[in-house]
Amino acid sequence: MSIEFKSERLNIRSMDSNDWKSQRFVNELKDFLISKETSQYAVYDGWYPTDDSGIMRMAEWMPRDNDFLAVRLLSDDTFIGYIFHKIREPKKLSLGYAINSAYQNKGYGSEACRALFDYAFKNMGVECVEAGTANANTPSVRMLEKLNFRKMSERTQSHRKDEHGNPIEFIESLYLYTR
Numbered sequence: 033m034s035i036e037f038k039s040e041r042l043n044i045r046s047m048d049s050n051d052w053k054s055q056r057f058v059n060e061l062k063d064f065l066i067s068k069e070t071s072q073y074a075v076y077d078g079w080y081p082t083d084d085s086g087i088m089r090m091a092e093w094m095p096r097d098n099d100f101l102a103v104r105l106l107s108d109d110t111f112i113g114y115i116f117h118k119i120r121e122p123k124k125l126s127l128g129y130a131i132n133s134a135y136q137n138k139g140y141g142s143e144a145c146r147a148l149f150d151y152a153f154k155n156m157g158v159e160c161v162e163a164g165t166a167n168a169n170t171p172s173v174r175m176l177e178k179l180n181f182r183k184m185s186e187r188t189q190s191h192r193k194d195e196h197g198n199p200i201e202f203i204e205s206l207y208l209y210t211r
């Protein structure tokens with residue numbers, strides 16, 4: 033089901049394959065993905081393409097299941113990032129997020145997550161939210177703490193391989209938020 037909600041400064045809505053027909057959106061998505069891939073924290077998350085054909089291919093899978101929600105500025109509709117949400121267990125929402133580095137540290141990440149929680153607790157029968165992040169990903173850890181997530185456990189995780197094909201491992205903490 034397609035969803036849309038707003039917060040004070042943001043519009044958050046399901047992605048649609050039609051979004052990729054807009055050159056402005058494609059440019060903003062590319063800018064966002066390049067900022068994500070060139071970040072020092074990229075190694076702690078899955079890989080996304082940054083070339084033009086890869087970005088166009090994302091139109092096929094990113095809107096699937098409505099798991100990825102585009103985060104846009106209410107002021108001028110600029111695409112600044114996404115929040116990922118999925119119900120994997122009954123009443124529990126899995127959360128992921130990324131904001132273009134040019135727009136980070138302005139409160140947009142936590143504002144988008146808070147708006148999602150309001151929406152999900154009210155409309156999706158959700159009772160708690162889980163998220164996982166690398167202990168070394170300071171902005172992500174800070175944001176979860178600021179949102180009042182509780183750290184539940186740690187595990188070894190890997191999303192990428194090094195140039196020799198060996199998994200790049202890191203310690204990931206799993207967090208839970210209950211209203």
Ligand SMILES: CC(C)(COP(=O)(O)OP(=O)(O)OC[C@H]1O[C@@H](n2cnc3c(N)ncnc32)[C@H](O)[C@@H]1OP(=O)(O)O)[C@@H](O)C(=O)NCCC(=O)NCCS
Binds near residue numbers: 068137178
């Ligand atoms: C995690 C992320 C979404 C936070 O987005 P954001 O819009 O900057 O978040 P906010 O502005 O709401 O800030 C949340 C907290 O992070 C801190 N923070 C933001 N950027 C930071 C940085 N570069 N270094 C250190 N702390 C930072 C803020 O200071 C704030 O904490 P505070 O209020 O105690 O100061 C963003 O850093 C990001 O997209 N990172 C790359 C993708 C990623 O790592 N996703 C998680 C994968 S598991």
